[in-house]
Amino acid sequence: xxxxxxxxxxxxxxxxxxxxxxxxxxxxxxxxxxxxxxxxxxxxxxxxxxxxxxxxxxxxxxxxxxxxxxxxxxxxxxxxxxxxxxxxxxxxxxxxxxxxxxxxxxxxxxxxxxxxxxxxxxxxxxxxxxxxxxxxxxxxxxxxxxxxxxxxxxxxxxxxxxxxxxxxxxxxxxxxxxxxxxxxxxxxxxxxxxxxxxxxxxxxxxxxxxxxxxxxxxxxxxxxxxxxxxxxxxxxxxxxxxxxxxxxxxxxxxxxxxxxxxxxxxxxxxxxxxxxxxxxxxxxxxxxxxxxxxxxxxxxxxxxxxxx
Numbered sequence: 227x228x229x230x231x232x233x234x235x236x237x238x239x240x241x242x243x244x245x246x247x248x249x250x251x252x253x254x255x256x257x258x259x260x261x262x263x264x265x266x267x268x269x270x271x272x273x274x275x276x277x278x279x280x281x282x283x284x285x286x287x288x289x290x291x292x293x294x295x296x297x298x299x300x301x302x303x304x305x306x307x308x309x310x311x312x313x314x315x316x317x318x319x320x321x322x323x324x325x326x327x328x329x330x331x332x333x334x335x336x337x338x339x340x341x342x343x344x345x346x347x348x349x350x351x352x353x354x355x356x357x358x359x360x361x362x363x364x365x366x367x368x369x370x371x372x373x374x375x376x377x378x379x380x381x382x383x384x385x386x387x388x389x390x391x392x393x394x395x396x397x398x399x400x401x402x403x404x405x406x407x408x409x410x411x412x413x414x415x416x417x418x419x420x421x422x423x424x425x426x427x428x429x430x431x432x433x434x435x436x437x438x439x440x441x442x443x444x445x446x447x448x449x450x451x452x453x454x455x456x457x458x459x460x461x462x463x464x465x466x467x468x469x470x471x472x473x474x475x476x477x478x479x480x481x482x483x484x485x486x487x488x489x490x491x492x493x494x495x496x497x498x499x500x501x502x503x504x505x506x507x508x509x510x511x512x513x514x515x516x517x518x519x520x521x522x523x524x525x526x527x528x529x530x531x532x533x534x
Contacts, residue, residue, distance in 0.1 A: 243363065245396075245431045248370065249529055252435070252521070253378040253395035255388055257414020261401045262440035262472060264291035265479070266517075267379035272296075272488040273518040275330035279374040282322055284310075284366070285335030286391050287381040288343075292335060296326055297486015306336030314361050314390075315346050319368040327488075335379070339387065347386050356426040359386075363394035363429075382411065385418060392422040397435040397525050401472075402457070404442045404449045412437075412460040435524055436466035438517060444473045444509075466524070470516040475506040489514055 252270075254263045267283060275281040285292040290306060293299040303323060310333055313320050322331035350358045370376065378391045392398065400415055402408045422428050437457050439450060450471070457465050481503065482489060493511040496503040 258411025268295035288339040290336035307338035439471040
């Protein structure tokens with residue numbers, strides 16, 4: 227998998243925020259929980275890292291679900307987001323845990339992003355106003371040049387953390403499920419997106435990359451069409467739906483978090499003869515591969531169109 231992005235040059239950045247150098251930052255967000263944000267964040271980042279791209283995940287979620295996806299939930303070095311909070315409080319550069327997988331670093335999330343964050347950020351917001359939402363980007367900029375891909379996993383229950391991520395991201399991907407509750411989550415993330423881009427102008431360069439169907443039957447074309455109508459109703463007729471989707475494979479989803487392995491890692495175990503891994507893992511691995519490649523290709527296409 228070739229990277230369509232160049233990491234920013236740390237020694238040649240203009241004054242202020244180098245927006246043109248931040249095209250490698252992807253955010254997964256929705257106003258509704260349980261739509262696969264952490265699973266997609268971890269597996270898309272894992273695909274990028276496995277292909278040789280230096281990749282960073284920033285876990286902005288108090289639940290710390292990236293820790294479950296990557297299997298370090300109980301690791302002694304898992305600080306539960308304390309390091310991230312300290313950087314946000316002081317404005318110091320983020321300090322990722324390096325090589326959680328080969329080529330994959332992680333800024334840890336967890337419980338510290340709950341009440342502790344709320345108390346601190348309320349004070350910062352009162353002091354700085356909307357500019358406070360640039361704090362995550364401020365902490366990210368000193369290390370952004372190390373990476374070719376940066377992925378932000380975000381929570382649905384904390385609008386302030388969502389805005390911090392939106393203010394740092396170049397591309398927003400919205401995962402949705404076909405369970406009938408898509409509109410509320412789409413409306414909420416749409417409002418936060420509009421605030422950051424159009425109302426406050428905190429991040430005028432963020433763009434909606436597309437909407438991804440998650441945990442759905444691959445052949446449910448009628449249901450997929452209905453979700454597409456919901457997306458267009460809330461986000462507008464121009465809202466892009468990714469052609470690839472992430473299929474429903476409950477047995478694999480349970481095993482992923484039980485073993486703390488990414489889908490492609492389970493697929494490799496299955497290919498090496500481990501029959502405790504369901505055969506459905508092959509299709510799911512293909513889903514993530516196809517989506518990740520499509521995501522990068524679309525970002526590159528939109529970037530070229532903007533430059534034309």
